Amino acid sequence: MKVRAAVLRQVGQPAPYALSQPLVIEKVELAPPGPGELCVRVLAAGLCHSDLSVIDGSRLRPMPMVLGHEATGEIVELGADVQGFRVGDRVVFCFIPNCGRCEPCASGRPALCELGAAANAAGTLLGGGRRWLDANGVTLHHLLGVSGFAEYTVVSARSAVRIDDDLVPEIAALFGCAVMTGVGAVVNTAKVAAGESVAIFGLGGVGLAALLGAHASAANPLIAIDVAAHKFKLARDLGATHCVDAGDGDAVDRVREISRGGVQFAIESVGSERVLAQAYAATRRGGTTVTVGLPPPDRMLSVPAFSLVTEERTIKGSYMGSAVPSRDVPRFIALYRAGHLPVDRMLTHRLQLDEINTGFDRLVRAETIRQVVLL
Ligand SMILES: [Zn+2]
């Protein structure tokens, strides 16, 4: 079928994107779902920093590609051999498909699925195929098995989690990346307990979701750090007990002062090795630093090696919030419905598909938390 989709053909075009238009809305051909796949009418798709790092070239992906990886929709067609889904089901996509059989999947760590990682690197679906063709018959790649910036998409059933029908699409979409990654980093990776101290470095979508997760876990004190002081009111509303302006004095000293010697958990969501080193320095003896940000692949982290042993410090990576999507999407949605995760407060803009380049300009300028394209 013919669908409108946002296609990226050339990375590294200069901002402002409203002028350079790196994403082009094209009519492309979407093939029917193959075995184990679903065709989904996309209802909403969020703009995430990971899309931006593909657009600006800091994260190289095969081109051309249909972008978008934080999305939700309604199933319109099932491929052969699909179990557990029906036409009409609403789903949230997860951006790492899990095969269910490799060693990480078998160990309960589907975010590390080896086949999923290989398919994502190749820009294919989990089964290996690609379902997009442009007007000239050129095959387009899938972003992270999702490609949500399109009216319809085809995904592996292993990239989808069924959700309740009545959840508003622009909220539901956020559970696919920002919420799963941010809340997951706190509850799955860090495993914060009530009364433990937490510092969140970076208040983008993922950082604010981590703040929500830490507040829901009764972290105290709960310290929010950013260079954009205009985000502090929202951070306080969402449960931060203290806000530290990283552009004003030494943020590490301030966090260590507030937490009386360093926090038990520091969560880094900026994607900067420099901020990650600060997060590490802000933890106390026995403390844990969790990083969810994605620095460019060539960056190295330097920390005092001695402190890992004598102070029993820990550094942990958290990919997709160390989530088990089929467990965590429903439980995080239930927490939202119960009022413990006010995810709706993160939604700042609703866009049409053809406003998408302007939306990415806003993200570059940090004028927004989460923007969602309604399809
Ligand atoms: Zn994302």
Ligand SMILES: [Zn+2]
């Ligand atoms: Zn696997």
